[in-house]
Amino acid sequence: MIGWMGKRKPLFLFGMLALLLAGCGKENLTAFEPKGYGAESSMNLIILSIIIMAFVFAIVLLVYVITLVRFRKKKGQEDFIPKQVEGNKTLETVWTVIPIILVLILAVPTVAATFDLADKSEAQDGINVEVTGNQYWWHFNYEGDEVQTSQDLYIPTGERVYLNMISSDVIHSLWVPSISGKMDVNPENVNTMYLQAHEEGVYWGKCAELCGPSHSLMDFKVVAVSPEEYEQWISDMQSVDPEAEPEDAVAQDGKALFEEKSCVACHAIGSSPNATGPNLTNFGDRSKIAGYLEPTEENLVEWLMDPEAIKPGNKMTGNYPEVSEEEAKQIANYLLQLKPSDISPESAGN
Amino acid sequence: MSIAAAQKKGFMAAVWDYLTTVDHKKIAKLYLFAGGFFFLLGGLEALFIRIQLISPENDFLTAGLYNEMITMHGTTMIFLAAMPLLLGLMNAIMPLQIGARDVAFPFLNSLGFWLFLFGGVLLNCSWFLGGAPDAGWTSYAPLSIQSPGHGVDFYIMGLQISGAGTLIGGINFLVTIVTMRAPGMTYMRMPLFTWTTFVTSVLILFAFPALTVGLFLLMFDRMFGAAFFDVTLGGNSVIWQHLFWIFGHPEVYILILPAFGIFSDIISTFSKKRLFGYTAMVFATILIAFLGFMVWAHHMFTVGLGPVANAIFAIATMAIAVPTGIKIFNWLATMWGGSITINSAMLWTLAFIPSFTIGGMTGVMLASAVADYQYHDTYFVVAHFHYVIVGGVVFGILAGLHYWWPKMFGRILNETLGKISFWLFFIGFHLTFFIQHFLGLMGMPRRYWVFLEDQGLDNGNLISTIGAFLMGIGGLIFVINIIYTSVKGEKASADPWDGRSLEWAIPSPPPFYNFKQTPLIRGLDPLWIEKTEGKGKITPAEPLGDIHMPDASILPFIMSFGFFVAGFGFIYQVDHSGWLAAIFIGIGIALICMLIRSLKDYHGFHIHKEDLEREAD
Ligand SMILES: [Cu+2]
Numbered sequence: 017m018i019g020w021m022g023k024r025k026p027l028f029l030f031g032m033l034a035l036l037l038a039g040c041g042k043e044n045l046t047a048f049e050p051k052g053y054g055a056e057s058s059m060n061l062i063i064l065s066i067i068i069m070a071f072v073f074a075i076v077l078l079v080y081v082i083t084l085v086r087f088r089k090k091k092g093q094e095d096f097i098p099k100q101v102e103g104n105k106t107l108e109t110v111w112t113v114i115p116i117i118l119v120l121i122l123a124v125p126t127v128a129a130t131f132d133l134a135d136k137s138e139a140q141d142g143i144n145v146e147v148t149g150n151q152y153w154w155h156f157n158y159e160g161d162e163v164q165t166s167q168d169l170y171i172p173t174g175e176r177v178y179l180n181m182i183s184s185d186v187i188h189s190l191w192v193p194s195i196s197g198k199m200d201v202n203p204e205n206v207n208t209m210y211l212q213a214h215e216e217g218v219y220w221g222k223c224a225e226l227c228g229p230s231h232s233l234m235d236f237k238v239v240a241v242s243p244e245e246y247e248q249w250i251s252d253m254q255s256v257d258p259e260a261e262p263e264d265a266v267a268q269d270g271k272a273l274f275e276e277k278s279c280v281a282c283h284a285i286g287s288s289p290n291a292t293g294p295n296l297t298n299f300g301d302r303s304k305i306a307g308y309l310e311p312t313e314e315n316l317v318e319w320l321m322d323p324e325a326i327k328p329g330n331k332m333t334g335n336y337p338e339v340s341e342e343e344a345k346q347i348a349n350y351l352l353q354l355k356p357s358d359i360s361p362e363s364a365g366n
Numbered sequence: 367m368s369i370a371a372a373q374k375k376g377f378m379a380a381v382w383d384y385l386t387t388v389d390h391k392k393i394a395k396l397y398l399f400a401g402g403f404f405f406l407l408g409g410l411e412a413l414f415i416r417i418q419l420i421s422p423e424n425d426f427l428t429a430g431l432y433n434e435m436i437t438m439h440g441t442t443m444i445f446l447a448a449m450p451l452l453l454g455l456m457n458a459i460m461p462l463q464i465g466a467r468d469v470a471f472p473f474l475n476s477l478g479f480w481l482f483l484f485g486g487v488l489l490n491c492s493w494f495l496g497g498a499p500d501a502g503w504t505s506y507a508p509l510s511i512q513s514p515g516h517g518v519d520f521y522i523m524g525l526q527i528s529g530a531g532t533l534i535g536g537i538n539f540l541v542t543i544v545t546m547r548a549p550g551m552t553y554m555r556m557p558l559f560t561w562t563t564f565v566t567s568v569l570i571l572f573a574f575p576a577l578t579v580g581l582f583l584l585m586f587d588r589m590f591g592a593a594f595f596d597v598t599l600g601g602n603s604v605i606w607q608h609l610f611w612i613f614g615h616p617e618v619y620i621l622i623l624p625a626f627g628i629f630s631d632i633i634s635t636f637s638k639k640r641l642f643g644y645t646a647m648v649f650a651t652i653l654i655a656f657l658g659f660m661v662w663a664h665h666m667f668t669v670g671l672g673p674v675a676n677a678i679f680a681i682a683t684m685a686i687a688v689p690t691g692i693k694i695f696n697w698l699a700t701m702w703g704g705s706i707t708i709n710s711a712m713l714w715t716l717a718f719i720p721s722f723t724i725g726g727m728t729g730v731m732l733a734s735a736v737a738d739y740q741y742h743d744t745y746f747v748v749a750h751f752h753y754v755i756v757g758g759v760v761f762g763i764l765a766g767l768h769y770w771w772p773k774m775f776g777r778i779l780n781e782t783l784g785k786i787s788f789w790l791f792f793i794g795f796h797l798t799f800f801i802q803h804f805l806g807l808m809g810m811p812r813r814y815w816v817f818l819e820d821q822g823l824d825n826g827n828l829i830s831t832i833g834a835f836l837m838g839i840g841g842l843i844f845v846i847n848i849i850y851t852s853v854k855g856e857k858a859s860a861d862p863w864d865g866r867s868l869e870w871a872i873p874s875p876p877p878f879y880n881f882k883q884t885p886l887i888r889g890l891d892p893l894w895i896e897k898t899e900g901k902g903k904i905t906p907a908e909p910l911g912d913i914h915m916p917d918a919s920i921l922p923f924i925m926s927f928g929f930f931v932a933g934f935g936f937i938y939q940v941d942h943s944g945w946l947a948a949i950f951i952g953i954g955i956a957l958i959c960m961l962i963r964s965l966k967d968y969h970g971f972h973i974h975k976e977d978l979e980r981e982a983d
Contacts, residue, residue, distance in 0.1 A: 041808030042822035047740045048807055054739065061737040062807075069727035072691070076723050079698045084716070087637070089705045096638075097898070098704045103643040111695040112688060119684045122734060126684075127677045129736040134673035186509040187603065189668060189743060193809045197739020200668050202604065203508060203597040207670035220821075224668075224743040224811040226502045227509060229429035232814035308818055328429040 045220040047193040053212035054196030139178045147181040149188035149201035152234040163253040166294035172246035176210040189225035213240035229329035235307040252357030258286030270350025300355035320344040386918040388472035397454030404446035411439040416834040422819040432815040433500035440503030446486040462869035465548025465885045470541040472916045478535035480926035485528025492520035507595035507606040523933035536570030549907040550887030557867040562627030573616035580609035611662035619658040625762025637704030643696040650689035676735040683733035710784030714765035725753030746806030772858030776875045787843035794836025801826045866891035871904045913973040928955030
């Protein structure tokens with residue numbers, strides 16, 4: 017590892033400069049601070065290409081400035097007729113050959129990285145998550161584990177987690193800038209990419225392909241926990257009893273309402289193939305509500321009463337009977353208690 | 367039919383004159399006026415976008431309206447502003463540069479313009495008829511199929527009609543350059559602007575059919591229940607992306623190559639030097655155009671085409687940097703050793719070199735597929751293509767307008783206003799877009815109606831919005847300059863810039879027959895050759911004689927109107943079959959016009975030798 021650092025020290029210096037310029041952006045969101053394998057591959061190429069380009073730009077700018085200073089029309093020389101030069105073979109060859117070499121310097125690592133990131137030879141033995149992109153939320157199905165969740169994707173650090181992605185409606189694009197570059201989520205074919213996070217943390221994910229009015233609100237989170245915690249989380253999720261009655265009376269009413277108001281038609285609690293709406297098994301642990309709101313009771317009540325005001329064009333609006341504020345509070349109370357596991361975004365250091 | 371006589375006519379007569387004109391110089395003005403109008407409209411849409419993004423979670427626009435705004439901004443700027451403005455300049459100048467009296471098909475020239483205008487108007491009617499298209503200017507299926515209302519239908523019909531106009535224009539320019547060059551004007555003596563017009567026309571000829579096909583398929587999906595792009599019925603949505611970008615990438619070169627031509631002419635004129643490496647410049651242009659067809663999938667690196675496709679398209683894309691680099695260095699070498707005059711036209715040109723170099727370089731960065739996994743569909747891409755399209759194409763159009771305004775309108779644009787508008791626009795431009803490279807990598811995807819609070823994106827977006835307003839003010843001052851100049855501007859001589867190419871050998875503005883006698887060309891930069899080695903005047907290639915001119919015609923206007931009506935029919939027959947009538951009426955109008963055009967003889971008219979002798983000198 018040290019050798020790797022040593023060889024690329026100048027790259028890192030340049031990278032630091034870029035960071036300074038950018039003011040970094042927000043940690044765990046910005047691509048400037050890669051914390052996963054894919055993001056690192058991309059960043060290495062970004063830095064390499066910036067160095068090459070800065071070199072070219074410096075030369076262009078130098079010649080440009082010298083030309084303008086030296087050859088601007090001078091007073092008293094208005095009638096000066098410059099020599100009419102047709103061209104210069106040597107010069108023209110130079111500025112053809114050097115760019116070709118520079119392009120090759122960038123092309124070789126690009127091709128290598130392209131094949132490297134597309135390598136799925138070990139997918140069989142790894143963790144596979146079936147990802148479904150929906151207007152405007154994400155569904156995650158841990159293949160072989162009978163665990164489903166939505167919006168928060170739990171992964172173990174240091175491992176490649178393969179995402180087999182398909183869309184249920186229009187094209188989306190899954191992007192977790194700090195961990196990996198993006199890949200489109202098409203309706204017609206399964207696209208596979210992998211996430212490999214180096215450190216624990218809660219990472220921002222975004223939809224990067226215009227998918228309708230609430231495209232910009234289709235955020236999600238990647239919750240990277242230690243491999244042990246991940247195992248724990250999976251087994252906690254597997255042992256959820258969806259029928260379990262909550263302890264306090266308000267939540268019990270909430271649970272009843274959840275069934276009465278046909279919420280169950282779209283929202284599963286516990287393992288279920290039903291993915292018409294987000295799976296709410298561990299809703300109490302969600303890092304956000306509807307992808308971007310703080311997980312407070314007020315926000316949830318607001319969502320239940322008027323989701324359209326929060327996410328225009330979402331598929332819940334108008335598809336369930338009206339809920340009063342009183343009822344919304346009861347349901348919220350119930351939903352926010354759904355915490356089947358001790359492993360949550362908080363344990364990932366949020 | 368002399369010019370003086372035309373000026374004496376009343377206002378309505380002038381309108382009629384423009385509705386029926388087949389004169390390339392008047393059609394050029396129509397293109398400039400219409401393109402300029404759409405440019406202001408697109409600019410206004412841009413300002414709305416930037417106001418919405420001035421602060422996090424802003425609610426100046428609703429989500430739906432925002433998507434309409436970005437869609438119309440992109441579509442308008444590309445199809446209805448940049449292209450027509452360039453077509454206008456080509457129309458105005460290219461025939462003069464090759465010593466022709468007009469384009470090869472004056473009637474088609476007029477038809478091309480009116481189709482473009484009616485298509486553009488049709489598209490913009492959507493604002494008042496239930497909402498504009500909202501699936502992005504790329505209109506990706508299935509979002510474009512799913513989009514409710516008629517917005518996307520207007521997009522389809524509007525672009526289909528105006529696209530036909532562009533295709534016609536391209537073919538016309540091709541034939542003109544192939545067949546109508548004056549004696550001695552060999553291909554390798556053509557000014558670079560004519561060369562790039564030629565190559566651009568080839569690109570139009572091959573690229574636009576892909577768009578036409580794509581739009582037809584989309585039209586059948588949306589209006590007639592087909593399922594080319596509908597996955598649930600066995601269609602495939604990625605095909606749209608291929609069709610769109612097989613058109614869309616060459617489209618970028620359709621825009622930038624003419625700008626390259628403009629800059630080449632301007633740099634050579636104002637450095638008082640022959641273009642350095644002319645042959646290399648020509649071949650670089652051709653090479654860029656050729657490679658331009660080989661790289662469309664670099665817009666699709668994240669689609670999941672696999673590493674082989676991604677690697678091939680990455681390398682092909684990087685290869686374009688080489689001919690582009692050749693051009694940049696040849697321009698610098700042209701200025702090197704010259705005697706450089708810096709006026710407004712030259713300012714835009716000089717600003718282009720570093721700005722476009724940045725755009726080109728981020729282009730190479732984007733070509734690196736794995737790096738693109740981060741850039742793709744973020745503000746980095748937005749920054750990149752605005753550096754190329756504004757820093758390249760718009761700067762080129764503005765440079766060209768300052769340079770050729772005297773030739774087209776007989777007056778020189780005001781220098782002071784020109785410089786003020788330049789600096790405002792130039793500073794505003796970099797302020798708006800440079801920071802967006804960083805916003806993209808900081809995690810801001812493009813086409814985001816809002817960005818969230820506390821994501822570190824606030825300052826960058828604020829700066830960007832401030833820059834956009836500076837650009838807006840700069841643009842307005844340019845408009846003021848045009849108005850001021852047309853009232854009080856300095857009258858231009860035939861050759862105000864000590865020019866080198868043929869257009870400067872005839873009066874400003876040129877008479878409607880352009881060249882009294884077809885000129886004889888003795889080399890590259892023919893006027894310069896005559897100035898330095900000859901009599902100072904172009905030698906005619908023929909004795910003074912009668913000139914044959916084509917008839918004016920209202921048919922192109924009516925025919926385009928017919929397609930416009932049919933467009934509405936197609937859009938609304940989905941709701942009510944009664945609208946099928948509009949299709950029949952509209953297409954009927956167009957067919958009748960075609961019939962008249964085919965059956966009636968158009969003899970044109972002659973300008974007699976005696977009149978020519980009387981009018982001039
Ligand atoms: Cu989406």
